[in-house]
Structure formats: structure tokens, C-alpha cells
Amino acid sequence: MAYAGDLQDMECSVMAARPSVKITWTFxxxxxxxxxxxxxRHSNHEDTYxxxxxxxxxxxxxxxxxxxECxxxxxTFADPDIxxxxxxxxxxxxxxxxxVSPNNIKAYSGDLQEIECTVLAAAPAAKITWTFNDKNLTSNAEAKETHNILDGTYMTISTLHQVFTQEDAGQTLECVVTHSTLAEPDITTSPITILSPVNPTPTNVLPKQLTAYxxxxxxxxxxxxxxxxxxxxxWTxxxxxxxxxxxVMETRNNLDGxxxxxxxxxxxxKQEDNGHKxxxxxxxxxxxxxxVTFIPITVYFPPVKKQVHTFYPIELNSYYEIILSFSANPQPTSLMWSFGPNLQEMANRIQIPFNNGKFSTSLIALLTLSEITNEDIETHFTLHVANEIGAADYSVIFSEAQNPVECKRGFIMVDGSTQCFKLYDEEIRNWNEAKRKCLQENLLPAEPTDEAAVNLRKHIFVKIG
Structure with a gap:
């Protein structure tokens, strides 16, 4: 069954023969x-075609x-098989x-538009082309043809993708339909209006503040x-x-464009993203x-684990103040220094900084040993930290062993690496300031002496961060 002028495809096949058959068509x-x-096609298994x-x-x-006739x-045939x-x-x-949809095209200069031209039924299928200012734009269109088995007609849809500019204002786009029943092509015109730009509405973000793990x-x-x-x-x-x-999802309003x-x-x-925007x-x-709209990021994470820190060489009877920094969010619910295999609790200072009344995830714990003894050497001094998410232990060990590498005056070797740490915290700029701090804490006599100078060198401030 066919419509006059409609191209038809018919197939005639023989599944197996040896040698191959010859197929001709007569009408x-x-x-x-x-x-x-x-x-x-040849079948090697059966040696047939x-x-x-x-x-x-x-x-x-x-x-x-x-x-x-096929x-x-x-x-093997005496007569052809017809x-x-x-x-x-x-x-x-x-x-x-x-x-045609939209039938009145309202576009912004430089904005990509989609225009659809549809013939719901025709037999044979209608042919759709697009013209604009005597130029054929059909290559910018996608065509889709659907056959109706019940009545044999075809629905044809052509979707044009086109960018219009300011000079196209007042021009007309044409959808041209040709068919064997039409003496002349059927032309549907769509006037083009180039709109003035419309300011964006305020940006909306959800959530406005992000909390993550x-x-x-x-x-x-x-x-x-x-x-x-x-x-x-x-996004940045x-x-x-x-x-x-x-x-990205973009939805166009056909009423106003x-x-x-x-x-x-x-x-x-990640945890290091906490506090960023x-x-x-x-x-x-x-x-x-x-x-630009900013979304603050809060990342909750357990205390971040660190390796055991070993300090050497350590002098007996010296004064040490260790500043241990670590991170956790939310605020720790448990903080405790302990030492030795029995984990005996120590009374040492633990600072929980706040920034404008808000908890800061950068924490500092101070380990103060007024006088190092033999019992303190090779002993684990451990800070136990826990929050709602998890827990971690931070350990410090003092050793009398020699430095694996040479550190210059004012530095100490830690952990057997090639890294040397300053022997005073970041707030102290020189040894005079270190001396002043020691005097303020009554660690040295007010009058400078040789003994005071020796004790000053033994009063060590180390920050581990």
C-alpha cells in the first residue's frame, strides 16, 4: 500500500542457498x-549464503x-521462483x-531561539523548509516524521534553532510546506520582535548557609x-x-520572552573547606x-589525627611549654592531658578560642613541664580530644637522643625529620622578648645573671601546628 508519489521500500530475501541465489524485480x-x-552474507558454519x-x-x-514481482x-530451480x-x-x-510555535517571535539579541513548525497529517509526508531574508535556514533545523499506521498519514515536525540579532527586528521568518497535493508551497510567516534586555530578578540560593560532613x-x-x-x-x-x-535548567516564558x-x-x-564561602x-x-552571592560553608568533622611528636635533645631539669594546635568541629566535649602507661591526668591549660562569640575550629592546648626529670624521658604525654563525631589522641615524647640533623641556635628538631622548630612561640620575636616573658612569669630573677641566661635557654617554647 502506497500513496502516489511516496517513496516505498520493499525487501525480498532468501535465508539460505548454495551457491547464492539471484534476485530481480519486475513490475x-x-x-x-x-x-x-x-x-x-556467507555462513561458514553451513557454507550457505x-x-x-x-x-x-x-x-x-x-x-x-x-x-x-520478486x-x-x-x-537447483527448473523455473524462477516468483x-x-x-x-x-x-x-x-x-x-x-x-x-508554528511561537507564531510571534519575541527574542533578545544574541539569544538562541527554538521555533517549531508542524503538519499534523499528510500523505505522503509533507516537506518542511525554513527561509529568512531569502536565505535557507533548514540546515539549522531538526525534522521528525511519525507514521500513523491506522490511516497511513504522516505527522511532520521541524524545529529550528536560530539566533536573532538587533538588525533582525521587524523581519519575517517563513515556514514553507511543500506537498504533491499543493499547487504552490504553503508559507506561514512569523514576525520577529527584538526585545530590550530585562534586568535579572534577585538571585536566590538554597540553602543560604551550607552544613556538611x-x-x-x-x-x-x-x-x-x-x-x-x-x-x-x-560557580567558584x-x-x-x-x-x-x-x-543547568533554563525555562523560557513565551509570553514575555x-x-x-x-x-x-x-x-x-572536605574539613579544610570549613569556614570558606x-x-x-x-x-x-x-x-x-x-x-556574586556567597554561601558560607560549615563542615563538621572529628578531631584531626596527627603523628606522635618527639623532641630531642632534651635537657633534664629544663622548663618546657609545648603549644599543641589541632582542629575539630563541633567544639570538643572532652579535653584531657594525661601521661605514662596508666594515663594519669595532668592539670594543664587548654584554650578554646572563639571568634566574635563563635566557636573556632582551630584549637590550642598548652603542655607545661616546669622541670623535666628522668621519669619524663620517653614518656607519652597525651592529649585526649573528643567531640560529638569522634575522638583523637595527640602525643608528645621527650628524648635525650641527639638531633638527626643539625639545627641552628634557637631551633629544635622534632620527629626525626629534617624540620626544625623555633624554640619560642610565634608571638615572641627575639630572645629579649623571651626573656621579658620569662621575667613576667617569675621564671628568672629580675637582675640578669649568667645563671639567668642559662635558664632562659632552657625555657623552651615550641609550637606544633
């Missing part, structure tokens, strides 16, 4: 094999009631009225409800563009500078 006593494509021939042919109204010849197919040719069905995949949405043309949304974090981690744009970021935040950046022709 009304005329050989039309030249309109066919033949394919031959599969032969198929596909005929491409256009039938006209006068072919109605005739018979198409003729197979083979060395398979007949009756031909029914239907009268063409005129296309339904053309529909390490390894948690979080979703953050940044959206602009309306703008013309559509805004561009990018610590100076790095991370837009590739986001999905504006667009709603939403970008959803998918990201895993995520940035949603909006770019639009109406904005002199990008509009």
Missing part, C-alpha cells in the same frame, strides 16, 4: 532491479491494482493547516526567576571555577559587574 513486465540494493534485495520505488496513481533464480505483491495506491491526503554529597541551587536574555550562572570556590560540577535559569551544584566538601556568580548584559 508491469519491466525490470526495475536497478532501483534495488542487494546484500549477500543469505541474499536480500531492498527495492526503492515510487508508485503513481496508475499503478493501483498492478502486481510487483524473481529468484538458482541452479513472489507477487499486489500494489494498492491511495489518493494523496492534503496536509492539515501548518502550525566530610564525604557527604551536597546539592546547592542558585536561580534567577526572570531575565531577558537568560543569565549565565557560574576558593578562586577555582567548579561550574562543571553543576546542572524572559527566561528562568537554575543551576544545581553537586559537590563533596561558595560563590554563585550571575552574568548578564544589563549588569556592569557580575552579581
Amino acid at each position: 508491469n513486465g519491466r525490470d526495475i532491479t536497478a532501483d534495488a540494493e542487494a546484500v549477500e 543469505m541474499t536480500a534485495s531492498t527495492l526503492h520505488h515510487v508508485f503513481n496513481q496508475e499503478d493501483d491494482g498492478q502486481t510487483l 524473481v529468484v533464480t538458482h541452479t 513472489t507477487t505483491s499486489p500494489v494498492t495506491v491511495f489518493s494523496p491526503v492534503a496536509p492539515t493547516p501548518t502550525k 566530610p564525604s557527604d554529597l551536597k546539592e546547592i541551587e542558585c536561580s534567577v526567576m526572570s531575565a531577558g536574555p537568560a543569565v549565565q550562572i557560574t 570556590f576558593n578562586g577555582t571555577d567548579i561550574t562543571s560540577d553543576a546542572d 524572559t527566561s528562568m535559569t537554575s543551576s544545581t551544584l553537586h559537590r563533596v566538601f 561558595l560563590e554563585c556568580v550571575i552574568v548578564h548584559p544589563t549588569l556592569e559587574e557580575p552579581d
